[in-house]
Structures are given as structure tokens and as C-alpha cells.
Amino acid sequence: MRARRINSALGGAAVLALALTACGTADVGGTGSGDDNGDGGDTITIGVKYDQPGLGLDEGGTPVGFDVDVATYIAEELGYSADQIEWTEAASANRESFLQQGTVDMIAATYSITDERRDVVDFAGPYYVAxxxxxxxxxxxxxxxxxxxxxxxxxxxxxxxxxxxxxxxxxxxxxxxxxxxxxxxxxxxxxxxxxxxxxxxxxxxxxxxxxxxxxxxxxxxxxEERYGVGLPAGSTERCEEINEAITKMWEDGSATEYLNSAFGETDFAFEESTPELDACA
CATH class of the missing domain: 3.40.190.10 (Periplasmic binding protein-like II)
Structure with missing residues (x-):
């Protein structure tokens, strides 16, 4: 796969102080109220990071970054408009519990797919391989x-x-x-x-x-870190719908656009090809 170097300005850049304090920001949403039939409900609650520049960073109550863009795209493909998304901060240590307890409907938070995690939650994707x-x-x-x-x-x-x-x-x-x-x-x-x-x-x-x-x-x-969309166990149908959305996101150029807008002038390079998606169990 061909790698491309990013040289655009950091989208939605914030000062370090914001990144260092964002972890204390109150959650937005967290009701787990999304419709699980794939045709949209009143809202969908999505867990993302709030303290990672370029990926998920809280800016005045609204997170921004690559993971947020990916999650928004997927939600819209599932039938939810942007204003129907309720965002919740999902730290690394609470991602599984959030999905198990119904705090969120899905998680897009640099959530690497592993066999150990698959024992307790489902994954769609990967949507990116870091x-x-x-x-x-x-x-x-x-x-x-x-x-x-x-x-x-x-x-x-x-x-x-x-x-x-x-x-x-x-x-x-x-x-x-x-x-x-x-x-x-x-x-x-x-x-x-x-x-x-x-x-x-x-x-x-x-x-x-x-x-x-x-x-x-x-x-x-x-x-290798394969970023997946975390889902509650038993979400096979929803997983398949999200995999379709991920494929479309790469094919229509949206994924590459999100990566370009998310990262500044570093030596970080990204792959432009659609990741190989796992089968939904």
C-alpha cells in the first residue's frame, strides 16, 4: 500500500493546556439511547477520546479529530444526523465497561482490536491501521x-x-x-x-x-494497532452495517480527507488504501 506524508495544518488545534485538562470535561450524552436496527433512532451515543489532538479533543463541549470524523460519517450512514449524536468521553480504561453497561452505543477511540477484548465486546473494522x-x-x-x-x-x-x-x-x-x-x-x-x-x-x-x-x-x-469500532457483544448486524460504511468512507475519499485535516507537519505517514476488514462474528 502506498503511504502518504501529511503536511497540512493541524485541524482544530488547541493549546497544550486544553489537551492536558480535557480529561476532566463532563460527559456529553451517555444514555446509550441509539436504535440498534440500523435505520436511525432519536439519538446515538458514541464514545470518543477527549484528550488526544488530531484524534479526539474536546473543544468547548464538542470533540473534534479523526476518530470523531469517522464516527460522524458512520453514524450518518446508519441514519443519524450530526445533531442526533451524543458524545461521551471514553478513556482507555473504561471502554469495555461502557459497552457492557450500555453507557454508549459504540466507541471510536483509538480502540485497537485484540483477541482479549473480543472476549467481552464486538468490533467492526478496522477503520484504520496505525x-x-x-x-x-x-x-x-x-x-x-x-x-x-x-x-x-x-x-x-x-x-x-x-x-x-x-x-x-x-x-x-x-x-x-x-x-x-x-x-x-x-x-x-x-x-x-x-x-x-x-x-x-x-x-x-x-x-x-x-x-x-x-x-x-x-x-x-x-x-500494528488496528482501530476498530467497539460495539456491545452480539452486535453482528450493526457490525456489518458499520463495515459497509467504513468501506464507503475510504472509497469516496472521506477517510483520506479526514487524515489530512487532522495532523500537522510531522513525519507521520498514513496508508491511503482501505484496511482489510474483519468478518463480523
Missing amino acids: QQDILTQAGDSDINGPDDLEGKVLCSASGSRSAHNITEDMGIDAELREAGNYSECLELLNNGTVDAVTTDNTILAGFAAQNPDDFRMVNNPFG
Whole structure:
């Protein structure tokens, strides 16, 4: 697949202070009131991130970013207009519980598809395939890949497997520091409490684009993160409808447009081809 480098301005950019405080923003919606028949109801409640520039960032009560654009497109294909969407903040640690408890109808929040998560929730997609990378302070030239994290303090968000991919799967002896979300990780990196932050390159690219004088994206990607739309268990019919919407979104150019508008001048590159979608179980 052909990769394309992004050089457009960061859409809906906000100051770092907003990103660092957005995690405390009150939820919007959260009633789980969507019609599950695919032909639209009064509202649909969607969980997204509120603290990730370029992906899901709260701006005065309304989230913006790539995941938000994707979720809006999918909702409209399901029969919901934009003003029928109720947005709820879905942190990494509460995505499964939100779906199990009916707090949301679906989640588009850099939600990587894994076998472990499939045991408790369903997924449509993936709608995008990211890779993992590392973010350091701008002046740090010592960390240029996972091997350089040996003996370093590494931050990742609660509910994410990113840091464990390095310490467990790759066997690198880094000291883990778990934070509530990536905004907290950025605070710890900024004040020198941790040496690096690791997660998906999409997430890191958003932070790096907003704060190029403070943070440096290593741009040495590894692994694979397949972003899916999280659904309550047993949502086979809804999964199939969303997969159709994802295919259309890539074929009509909307997905590429969303990626271009979401990320600023970083070395992050994205694939222009439709991801290979999983079958709905």
C-alpha cells in the first residue's frame, strides 16, 4: 500500500493546556439511547477520546479529530444526523465497561482490536491501521527506538497495552509508569518524571504537531494497532452495517480527507488504501 506524508495544518488545534485538562470535561450524552436496527433512532451515543489532538479533543463541549470524523460519517450512514449524536468521553480504561453497561452505543477511540477484548465486546473494522511509536522531549537525542528504552522510565495510559508490548513482548527492561491518560503522560514527560511516552503513532503525531518545541516523535514505528469500532457483544448486524460504511468512507475519499485535516507537519505517514476488514462474528 502506498503511504502518504501529511503536511497540512493541524485541524482544530488547541493549546497544550486544553489537551492536558480535557480529561476532566463532563460527559456529553451517555444514555446509550441509539436504535440498534440500523435505520436511525432519536439519538446515538458514541464514545470518543477527549484528550488526544488530531484524534479526539474536546473543544468547548464538542470533540473534534479523526476518530470523531469517522464516527460522524458512520453514524450518518446508519441514519443519524450530526445533531442526533451524543458524545461521551471514553478513556482507555473504561471502554469495555461502557459497552457492557450500555453507557454508549459504540466507541471510536483509538480502540485497537485484540483477541482479549473480543472476549467481552464486538468490533467492526478496522477503520484504520496505525503503528506504535515513541515520544520524547524535544532535546533528547538518545532515544531513537525501543532498544534505547532499556533502563528508562516509560509512560503509557491505563488500559493500554503499548508499554507492555515493549517490556513483555520485546523483553526490554524499561521502568513502567502508568498514568490515567496520555495527557497525564505528557505532563510527566514535560517535567522530566518519565523519559518517554509510547502509544500509537497517530496519537503521538497529534501531540508532536501541537508542541514541536517541547516534544519529538521518534518516527521509528513498530507493531500494528488496528482501530476498530467497539460495539456491545452480539452486535453482528450493526457490525456489518458499520463495515459497509467504513468501506464507503475510504472509497469516496472521506477517510483520506479526514487524515489530512487532522495532523500537522510531522513525519507521520498514513496508508491511503482501505484496511482489510474483519468478518463480523
